[in-house]
Amino acid sequence: MRYVYINGNFVEYSQATLHxxxxxxxxxxAVFEFFRVLRGVxxxxxxxxxxxxxxxxxxxxxxxxxxxxxxDLIRELIQLNALEQGGIQMLLTGGYSEDAFTPGRPNxxxxxxxxxxxPAHLYQQGGxxxxxxxxxxLPEAKTTDYxxxxxxxxxxxxxxxxxxxxHDGKRVSEGGRxxxxxxxxxxxxxxxxxxxxxxTRKHLLEVARPLLPIEERPITLDELFAADEVLLxxxxxxxxxxxxxxxxxxxxxxxxxxxxxxMAAFQAHLEAYLERRSRPGPA
Amino acid sequence: MRYVYINGNFVEYSQATLHxxxxxxxxxxAVFEFFRVLRGVxxxxxxxxxxxxxxxxxxxxxxxxxxxxxxDLIRELIQLNALEQGGIQMLLTGGYSEDAFTPGRPNxxxxxxxxxxxPAHLYQQGGxxxxxxxxxxLPEAKTTDYxxxxxxxxxxxxxxxxxxxxHDGKRVSEGGRxxxxxxxxxxxxxxxxxxxxxxTRKHLLEVARPLLPIEERPITLDELFAADEVLLxxxxxxxxxxxxxxxxxxxxxxxxxxxxxxMAAFQAHLEAYLERRSRPGPA
Numbered sequence: 001m002r003y004v005y006i007n008g009n010f011v012e013y014s015q016a017t018l019h020x021x022x023x024x025x026x027x028x029x030a031v032f033e034f035f036r037v038l039r040g041v042x043x044x045x046x047x048x049x050x051x052x053x054x055x056x057x058x059x060x061x062x063x064x065x066x067x068x069x070x071x072d073l074i075r076e077l078i079q080l081n082a083l084e085q086g087g088i089q090m091l092l093t094g095g096y097s098e099d100a101f102t103p104g105r106p107n108x109x110x111x112x113x114x115x116x117x118x119p120a121h122l123y124q125q126g127g128x129x130x131x132x133x134x135x136x137x138l139p140e141a142k143t144t145d146y147x148x149x150x151x152x153x154x155x156x157x158x159x160x161x162x163x164x165x166x167h168d169g170k171r172v173s174e175g176g177r178x179x180x181x182x183x184x185x186x187x188x189x190x191x192x193x194x195x196x197x198x199x200t201r202k203h204l205l206e207v208a209r210p211l212l213p214i215e216e217r218p219i220t221l222d223e224l225f226a227a228d229e230v231l232l233x234x235x236x237x238x239x240x241x242x243x244x245x246x247x248x249x250x251x252x253x254x255x256x257x258x259x260x261x262x263m264a265a266f267q268a269h270l271e272a273y274l275e276r277r278s279r280p281g282p283a
Numbered sequence: 284m285r286y287v288y289i290n291g292n293f294v295e296y297s298q299a300t301l302h303x304x305x306x307x308x309x310x311x312x313a314v315f316e317f318f319r320v321l322r323g324v325x326x327x328x329x330x331x332x333x334x335x336x337x338x339x340x341x342x343x344x345x346x347x348x349x350x351x352x353x354x355d356l357i358r359e360l361i362q363l364n365a366l367e368q369g370g371i372q373m374l375l376t377g378g379y380s381e382d383a384f385t386p387g388r389p390n391x392x393x394x395x396x397x398x399x400x401x402p403a404h405l406y407q408q409g410g411x412x413x414x415x416x417x418x419x420x421l422p423e424a425k426t427t428d429y430x431x432x433x434x435x436x437x438x439x440x441x442x443x444x445x446x447x448x449x450h451d452g453k454r455v456s457e458g459g460r461x462x463x464x465x466x467x468x469x470x471x472x473x474x475x476x477x478x479x480x481x482x483t484r485k486h487l488l489e490v491a492r493p494l495l496p497i498e499e500r501p502i503t504l505d506e507l508f509a510a511d512e513v514l515l516x517x518x519x520x521x522x523x524x525x526x527x528x529x530x531x532x533x534x535x536x537x538x539x540x541x542x543x544x545x546m547a548a549f550q551a552h553l554e555a556y557l558e559r560r561s562r563p564g565p566a
Contacts, residue, residue, distance in 0.1 A: 016302065028307075029434075091308070100372060138431070143430060146312065147312060147428055150310050
């Protein structure tokens with residue numbers, strides 16, 4: 001039996017419905033958030049709730065409750081579902097709207113979601129990405145705007161790729177469901193503007209900072225093709241080396257030394273986080 | 284009592300719900316369509332159903348029934364609601380999705396929607412538009428991607444404008460909920476690519492063709508500012524003259540002769556259509 005939280009109540013998954021006047025459904029007007037649950041711990045929850053609040057502000061939506069109450073609800077949901085490993089999605093929609101255009105009182109949905117971590121060989125041999133000209137609207141907000149990612153999922157699979165990376169014809173921004181970093185001559189480069197502020201990326205940068213210089217600035221397509229190493233980050237894929245872009249190898253075409261170092265450092269960082277959070281008592 | 288159609292059934296509006304696993308809600312993956320009902324007639328229904336089918340194909344979604352069945356359902360819905368004047372929205376979503384990402388069997392919703400036609404003075408004195416850099420994803424498909432339009436509605440109102448017009452920093456594409464045409468030196472210009480194929484615009488071009496030359500090609504911001512006249516078209520606003528862009532007047536700042544001629548020609552065209560469709564017997 002799975003439970004989800006909707007507007008103040010925990011309800012059975014099968015009974016979880018919204019009226020069709022919801023503005024998330026009718027006009028794609030909804031904030032989105034997703035995080036992993038590992039060993040019963042909501043991973044990097046503080047960061048996700050902070051981004052959730054920022055995204056809501058960008059859409060001028062007021063969450064029905066504050067940060068602490070959300071944390072409590074999420075812990076309760078994890079307990080109720082005896083959730084050890086998986087993911088949780090949050091939706092804050094524009095609410096029920098009589099004219100199907102003007103936002104009303106937001107609907108809040110928090111729901112466990114199955115997670116299929118990528119296969120291990122992608123971390124050992126690296127993954128492939130395809131490219132697509134596209135720009136999410138309001139890129140700094142995490143919204144339900146996944147039109148292109150869902151539409152291209154079949155092509156991504158058909159081409160043996162793990163992700164699609166968006167660009168505007170000149171500059172590379174981010175993956176359909178991930179952030180992008182590259183390493184060139186021992187410097188880590190990642191975009192700061194026009195992209196989602198990725199939480200996994202934020203933590204990767206934290207562990208990378210003592211190890212190598214970091215530049216947060218626009219990345220051109222040429223730079224991407226000339227990179228020594230490329231990494232994708234995301235809540236589900238964590239830190240994944242990319243060794244092929246369309247038909248071209250990245251660097252040597254093999255997982256590079258920085259990818260190995262950074263994957264290990266991130267794992268240690270995540271372990272320490274889980275360790276800290278699973279201990280009973282005050283944080 | 285209002286009735287809506289959902290997946291094979293006519294249900295009361297208040298009872299019309301979808302499960303939260305719907306991909307339109309969760310990932311903004313849904314085709315959208317909207318048309319007016321005037322004197323009980325679904326206006327330009329053939330065109331709207333054709334675009335609906337094209338949008339569905341672009342999203343790789345298969346409508347649960349064909350064109351003729353959809354026409355029957357819409358006529359039935361109009362009768363059931365005794366709908367004389369108003370609008371109807373259609374939604375074809377990515378369906379219920381266990382992993383909240385992979386499309387399932389599409390959900391089809393057809394629902395009457397209240398319509399507030401713009402005030403008469405906008406047609407007599409012309410309206411104002413504001414500008415915003417933005418590009419809808421998959422612009423040729425009509426989807427529920429209205430993130431920017433909903434978000435900017437408050438600013439549009441606050442600035443006394445009637446619409447926001449999108450551009451990419453160089454070229455102008457379309458309005459948040461309308462198509463854009465300009466007239467310069469007796470030539471009507473409107474974009475062909477990177478915009479929604481507007482149905483009202485299509486009918487305006489039909490009535491305009493015998494009256495003046497038409498160029499379907501990209502429009503620059505400079506051209507927009509230098510236009511003699513600007514028009515917005517849409518199912519609700521029909522053909523509306525625009526006399527102000529941000530703080531700058533269009534041409535003389537008054538409704539121009541072409542706007543007056545084209546509004547009249549479109550009205551006559553629409554009247555003839557309604558006349559033809561309201562006659563009983565074979566079309």
